[in-house]
Amino acid sequence: DVKVTQSSRYLVKRTGEKVFLECVQDMDHENMFWYRQDPGLGLRLIYFSYDVKMKEKGDIPEGYSVSREKKERFSLILESASTNQTSMYLCASSLPGLAHTQYFGPGTRLTVL
Amino acid sequence: DQQVKQNSPSLSVQEGRISILNCDYTNSMFDYFLWYKKYPAEGPTFLISISSIKDKNEDGRFTVFLNKSAKHLSLHIVPSQPGDSAVYFCAASEDQAGTALIFGKGTTLSVSS
Numbered sequence: 001d002v003k004v005t006q007s008s009r010y011l012v013k014r015t016g017e018k019v020f021l022e023c024v025q026d027m028d029h030e031n032m033f034w035y036r037q038d039p040g041l042g043l044r045l046i047y048f049s050y051d052v053k054m055k056e057k058g059d060i061p062e063g064y065s066v067s068r069e070k071k072e073r074f075s076l077i078l079e080s081a082s083t084n085q086t087s088m089y090l091c092a093s094s095l096p097g098l099a100h101t102q103y104f105g106p107g108t109r110l111t112v113l
Numbered sequence: 114d115q116q117v118k119q120n121s122p123s124l125s126v127q128e129g130r131i132s133i134l135n136c137d138y139t140n141s142m143f144d145y146f147l148w149y150k151k152y153p154a155e156g157p158t159f160l161i162s163i164s165s166i167k168d169k170n171e172d173g174r175f176t177v178f179l180n181k182s183a184k185h186l187s188l189h190i191v192p193s194q195p196g197d198s199a200v201y202f203c204a205a206s207e208d209q210a211g212t213a214l215i216f217g218k219g220t221t222l223s224v225s226s
Contacts, residue, residue: 042202042218090156102214104156
């Protein structure tokens with residue numbers, strides 16, 4: 001059974017803290033994605049990666065960075081968390097050339113105080 | 114500017130009746146369309162897709178219709194069941210091999226028994 005896991009379901013951080021959100025997939029997928037979901041705004045793409053050490057900016061990369069040192073792991077980094085980064089963060093993965101088969105993790109609900 | 118639009122934030126339907134969720138797009142380069150379903154506290158799951166060379170795709174109770182000239186697609190659920198209550202996201206890609214999807218804001222479907 002395919003699986004995408006995210007390190008935390010709920011996370012509370014303070015403004016200015018450095019935050020790491022981890023995502024691991026066990027399907028040997030080349031593509032990995034980070035989205036955030038906000039009420040009334042849907043899913044917005046932050047960053048994606050199509051190979052180890054490769055990354056591409058999505059629609060809203062400002063305030064975020066990513067790291068892909070291993071194929072199975074894709075990390076989202078908030079260098080200095082701000083209250084407007086309070087959101088649901090969703091990780092997904094897919095095989096190359098198959099955009100529709102994006103498998104999503106359960107999400108991390110991040111609250112920045 | 115939003116390329117994928119779901120203009121109805123919510124829809125309420127009685128069990129056994131038809132649910133129709135609508136989606137409009139503006140980018141004429143989109144040629145692959147998908148619907149994802151999301152329950153609270155879970156990641157989105159792929160539901161059904163359609164290529165631009167087709168105008169209809171059916172999978173059990175779910176049918177997606179595509180009207181390219183109107184840049185409009187719809188998801189029909191017949192008959193609706195209480196377990197279908199979820200947020201439904203429309204998504205589009207410029208080609209089937211595309212690595213990134215553009216999502217709409219979502220429509221919350223509530224099916225009452």
